[in-house]
Every structure is written in structure tokens, then in C-alpha cells.
Amino acid sequence: MSKVITHMTMSLDGFIADPDDRIDDIFDWYAVGPVEVPSANEGVSLLVDEASAEMLRDLTDGTGALVSGRRLFDITDGWGDSHPVGAPVVVVTHHVPENADRWPRTTFVGDVGEAVARAREIAGDKDVTIASANVAQQALDLGLVDDVCVSLAPVLLGAGIPYFADLGRHLLLEDPEVVQGKRALHLRYRVRR
Amino acid sequence: MSKVITHMTMSLDGFIADPDDRIDDIFDWYAVGPVEVPSANEGVSLLVDEASAEMLRDLTDGTGALVSGRRLFDITDGWGDSHPVGAPVVVVTHHVPENADRWPRTTFVGDVGEAVARAREIAGDKDVTIASANVAQQALDLGLVDDVCVSLAPVLLGAGIPYFADLGRHLLLEDPEVVQGKRALHLRYRVRR
Numbered sequence: 007m008s009k010v011i012t013h014m015t016m017s018l019d020g021f022i023a024d025p026d027d028r029i030d031d032i033f034d035w036y037a038v039g040p041v042e043v044p045s046a047n048e049g050v051s052l053l054v055d056e057a058s059a060e061m062l063r064d065l066t067d068g069t070g071a072l073v074s075g076r077r078l079f080d081i082t083d084g085w086g087d088s089h090p091v092g093a094p095v096v097v098v099t100h101h102v103p104e105n106a107d108r109w110p111r112t113t114f115v116g117d118v119g120e121a122v123a124r125a126r127e128i129a130g131d132k133d134v135t136i137a138s139a140n141v142a143q144q145a146l147d148l149g150l151v152d153d154v155c156v157s158l159a160p161v162l163l164g165a166g167i168p169y170f171a172d173l174g175r176h177l178l179l180e181d182p183e184v185v186q187g188k189r190a191l192h193l194r195y196r197v198r199r
Numbered sequence: 200m201s202k203v204i205t206h207m208t209m210s211l212d213g214f215i216a217d218p219d220d221r222i223d224d225i226f227d228w229y230a231v232g233p234v235e236v237p238s239a240n241e242g243v244s245l246l247v248d249e250a251s252a253e254m255l256r257d258l259t260d261g262t263g264a265l266v267s268g269r270r271l272f273d274i275t276d277g278w279g280d281s282h283p284v285g286a287p288v289v290v291v292t293h294h295v296p297e298n299a300d301r302w303p304r305t306t307f308v309g310d311v312g313e314a315v316a317r318a319r320e321i322a323g324d325k326d327v328t329i330a331s332a333n334v335a336q337q338a339l340d341l342g343l344v345d346d347v348c349v350s351l352a353p354v355l356l357g358a359g360i361p362y363f364a365d366l367g368r369h370l371l372l373e374d375p376e377v378v379q380g381k382r383a384l385h386l387r388y389r390v391r392r
Binding site: 162182 | 211356372
């Protein structure tokens with residue numbers, strides 16, 4: 007059945023970027039080779055170890071739609087309307103860009119609940135992947151997430167932007183599936199209901 | 200060779216206790232059985248899964264001295280001078296308790312560097328284990344830690360007391376040794392020099 011999952015690369019101390027928005031050390035696993043993982047976006051290709059490559063292929067093949075925050079969309083200029091994962095993107099934003107027709111495969115919606123619902127429709131039998139920390143936090147809070155995925159980088163950033171934030175309660179997960187990659191430990195946790 | 204290691208149980212979002220100092224959910228792995236792990240302290244005995252039991256035995260057998268913060272010492276009343284790990288404890292504190300002779304196996308020293316040095320002497324060929332987040336943070340900052348150990352609980356606490364804190368720089372670790380326990384994923388990272 008179709009699932010809603012979150013996936014981020016995170017430092018051991020819980021950050022997806024340092025206070026200066028630098029992600030170089032935690033994304034070392036994207037460039038340690040030897041397996042080239044092509045993407046739907048010609049400008050992006052990764053060199054990862056065998057185990058990470060398989061994890062990435064499974065994640066990519068399973069994803070029928072992505073949900074992103076507006077900030078990530080702006081930073082990447084909407085991935086040129088061609089997200090590396092190869093799936094349509096639903097962007098959570100209060101203000102639809104005026105030139106929205108530049109991104110015909112991209113959908114703009116006003117809140118996280120609506121975005122996940124829209125992404126589910128687009129994804130059909132496939133999964134919805136949330137790829138922004140801010141959106142992931144809201145979706146977790148709303149109880150919309152089935153699986154929490156983390157690529158845990160062997161790095162302490164000391165400070166920065168957290169993957170998770172105040173939920174106002176403890177959230178229990180099941181024990182994870184574990185894939186030992188090079189420069190990233192890939193963990194997939196089911197959210198306990 | 201003798202090493203200095205840190206070990207804490209941590210939630211996936213990086214906390215060793217929630218804001219109310221509650222640790223129940225992240226320490227579920229101490230009570231899921233079926234293996235009873237006795238301790239040097241008669242009042243304390245754990246029921247963990249087979250893999251966790253082996254990890255705990257290795258950690259306990261390898262530890263020749265512990266370093267603790269004053270707060271943990273006070274909360275536990277100095278473990279009745281008999282820490283569950285079965286090794287002497289060096290407590291970092293600016294004020295030696297007046298009735299210090301109540302804890303004849305316990306050493307009180309004024310700062311983290313001195314405490315680690317003293318613990319190394321006591322430990323001899325065995326390892327020094329740091330079991331307080333605050334002391335671990337300072338020791339990491341001082342470059343005194345060889346291995347960072349985490350028992351990663353499948354729980355999001357949302358907020359609380361962090362295992363790690365601002366180091367003022369990125370700290371790179373090696374890829375971890377991984378032991379998949381029940382209700383805890385045991386990770387051991389060597390600090391990259």
C-alpha cells in the first residue's frame with residue numbers, strides 16, 4: 007500500500023545543515039563511490055557505495071510524488087521542474103509563484119495536510135516522500151507519516167537546522183531496518199500507532 | 200590499548216532525557232528481555248535482548264574506570280559507592296562533598312581534563328567510560344575522546360537534554376560498528392583524528 011515517508015540526511019547530533027546552511031560533511035556519502043546513481047535531472051548524479059546505491063534505487067523507484075517546502079524549492083529553483091528522484095513535486099507555500107507555469111510538473115498548495123493529500127493522489131500506488139525538515143515536522147505532528155527514514159552521517163555538526171523539532175509529546179517508532187552505507191547509516195523506522 | 204569512550208542512550212532526535220528529565224521511553228531496551236544482565240550493584244539488574252546483552256557485557260568488562268558529572272552523582276547518591284558497571288568512578292565537581300568518605304571508591308576532581316587523566320591511571324589497561332552528557336561534551340571539545348558510543352532509541356522526544364552540544368566546529372567520526380538490539384541500535388564511532 008502507498009505510504010507517506012520522510013527522508014533526510016542527518017548528522018549524529020540531529021542536524022540536516024549547520025548554522026551557515028553548509029551540508030558538505032554530512033553529504034560525503036554522495037561522493038564516495040564506486041556506484042554511479044543517475045538521476046532524472048541531467049545535472050545531478052551521485053557516486054555512492056553498493057549498499058547505499060540499492061537503498062537509493064529502492065527509495066527512488068518507490069516514490070510517486072514528493073512534498074517539499076517553499077525554501078528548498080526556491081534554493082533549487084524548483085529543480086528545473088525535474089527533481090532528481092524523477093517524481094512530480096508538491097510544494098507547500100502560502101504564495102504561488104507568479105510564473106508558476108515555468109514548473110508544469112509542480113503543484114503548489116497552501117498547507118501540509120492538503121499537500122500530502124494531493125501528493126497521495128499523484129503517487130497512486132507509489133509512496134509519497136517528504137524531503138523538507140519543516141514539512142516533515144508538521145506531517146509528523148499531524149500523524150500523517152508512516153515511515154521515518156534517516157541517512158545518519160558520522161558527523162557531529164554541533165549546531166544547525168534540526169531534522170525533527172518540538173512535537174509536544176514523545177513519538178514511538180518501531181525498531182529500524184538498517185543499511186550500512188559508506189559515510190551514512192541508512193535507517194528506516196515505522197511510526198508506531 | 201586503553202581508550203576513552205563515551206556512552207549514552209539517546210533518542211533519534213538527539214536527547215538523553217526529555218525536558219522533565221524523564222527517560223522511560225528511551226530506556227525501554229533495559230526491560231525487554233529475555234537476558235538478565237546482573238550488575239555490580241545488587242539493586243540494579245537489566246533484562247535485555249541477546250545482542251544488547253553482549254554489547255553491555257563487552258562495555259562493562261572493558262571499563263576500568265568511569266567519569267561522571269556531579270549532577271548524576273547526586274541523583275544516584277553516588278550509586279551507593281557501587282556503580283552498576285563495577286568500576287571506580289571519578290566525579291567532576293568544583294566542590295568535594297563534606298562526607299566524601301561515604302564513597303571510598305569514588306574520586307572527586309575539579310575539571311574534565313584532570314578527571315580523564317585520573318580515570319586513565321585507575322583504569323590501567325582497561326577503558327575509561329564517560330557516562331554524563333555534560334562531561335562527554337567537554338571531553339569531545341578537548342579532543343580527549345577515542346570512541347563515541349550511542350544506544351539509539353527508536354523514539355522522538357521532541358525536546359530535552361542533548362547528548363551533544365555546540366562544539367564550535369564539525370567533528371568527523373568513522374563509520375560505526377552496529378549492533379541491532381531490541382528497542383536500541385547500538386552504534387560505536389571512532390573519532391577521526
